[in-house]
Amino acid sequence: MNLAQGIFLFFVAVAGGALNSVAGGGGFLCFPALVFTGMPPINANATNTAALWPGTAASVAAYRNAIAGHRRILIPVAISGLIGGLVGANILLRIPQTTFMKMVPWLLLTATLLFVFSGPITRWVGTFIAAEGAPKNKAVFGGMLIQLGIALYIGFFGAGAGILMMALFAIMGVRSIHTINGLKTLLGTITNGMALLTFIFAGAIMWPQAALMIVGAAVGGYGGAWYAQKLPPRYVRWFAVATGFAMTAYFFWRTA
Numbered sequence: 607m608n609l610a611q612g613i614f615l616f617f618v619a620v621a622g623g624a625l626n627s628v629a630g631g632g633g634f635l636c637f638p639a640l641v642f643t644g645m646p647p648i649n650a651n652a653t654n655t656a657a658l659w660p661g662t663a664a665s666v667a668a669y670r671n672a673i674a675g676h677r678r679i680l681i682p683v684a685i686s687g688l689i690g691g692l693v694g695a696n697i698l699l700r701i702p703q704t705t706f707m708k709m710v711p712w713l714l715l716t717a718t719l720l721f722v723f724s725g726p727i728t729r730w731v732g733t734f735i736a737a738e739g740a741p742k743n744k745a746v747f748g749g750m751l752i753q754l755g756i757a758l759y760i761g762f763f764g765a766g767a768g769i770l771m772m773a774l775f776a777i778m779g780v781r782s783i784h785t786i787n788g789l790k791t792l793l794g795t796i797t798n799g800m801a802l803l804t805f806i807f808a809g810a811i812m813w814p815q816a817a818l819m820i821v822g823a824a825v826g827g828y829g830g831a832w833y834a835q836k837l838p839p840r841y842v843r844w845f846a847v848a849t850g851f852a853m854t855a856y857f858f859w860r861t862a
Contacts, residue, residue, distance in 0.1 A: 607814050611643045619819035623661055623826025625846055632658060632826075633765040634718070634850045636819060638857070645812060647707045648698060651763065652805035653812045657819035659802050661827050663795045669788025679749070679778055680789060686753040687760075687793050691800035694761020699808050711857035713763045718850030720766030749778045753793070760794065761801040768794060 607615075618639040622632030636657055640650035673680065698706065752774055760767045771790040780786050805811050 607643070607812075607818075612814075612818055615639055615643065615815055616818050616822040619657060619822025620826035622658070622819075623823030625826075632823070634714070634846060634853055636823075637765075638853045640812075640815060641710075643815075645815070646703045647710055648701075648703055649810055649812055651698065651706075652802075652808075652810035653816045653819075655764070655798055655802050655805060656811045656813075656816040657823055659795070659798050660820055661823050662791060662798065666788075666792050666795055669784070669791055672782065672784040673788040673792060676780070676785065676789065679775070679780065680792070682747075682750045683753040683774075683789075683793060684796050686750045687757045687797035688800045690754045690757020690759075691761040691797040692804055694758040695801035695804035696761075697758075698762045699804070699810060708861050711854050711861060713765070714850060714854040714857060717763070717765035718847065718854055720769050721850060722847055723769075749774055752777075757797045760797045761804070764798065764801075 618635050622634075622636040625632045625635065633654060637650055637654040640653055641647055645653065753771070756767055756770050756774065759770075768790055771793055772786050775786045775789050780789065
């Protein structure tokens with residue numbers, strides 16, 4: 607990493623951290639930026655996980671009251687998250703770089719579409735949790751199996767998985783949107799944490815870039831949280847969606 611690349615990655619991480627704090631989608635910036643600097647795509651994905659994980663982990667504390675008392679749901683899906691994150695990360699590490707690079711545009715397209723439809727999904731979640739008789743107890747085992755699939759995706763790539771977890775917890779009978787967000791944040795931290803440990807032990811993370819981007823994402827996250835109170839969130843979401851589609855188009859062109 608030369609000086610120009612370092613400056614570039616730092617400011618991209620600032621933008622990614624700010625985007626995550628306002629509307630999500632910071633990975634649309636950070637992962638492609640690492641690939642642009644010449645980093646192999648699997649290492650870029652692992653380094654991106656390391657760069658953005660501390661910010662997500664730090665936000666868990668804000669939800670500690672909202673998620674208290676939900677161990678019956680949290681413990682089973684956390685176990686699924688740990689297993690899925692471990693397996694997904696190991697699958698990623700065992701495929702060739704060229705194969706993963708061909709998958710990147712499809713993964714980015716999937717994540718972007720999830721982001722595009724997150725609004726309707728969130729509104730559906732709102733109507734679902736307002737309904738009476740949500741099947742909380744009966745859905746725990748099914749939730750474990752669904753979360754295992756989501757966690758496999760998180761360990762392998764992960765962008766856009768948050769909206770899937772929100773829908774999952776609504777189906778499992780969680781009524782409060784704040785609790786759903788808290789459980790989603792905690793479970794994402796646990797699952798990505800397992801993937802991160804796997805990447806660390808495999809030596810897949812480029813630590814100079816990761817450390818620089820951790821600082822940048824923290825700066826951006828703090829500033830983004832402040833500006834989030836002043837900017838219309840829909841404009842930020844449009845920017846994230848446009849970035850996702852632009853990166854998808856670029857990687858389709860690059861791998862053609």
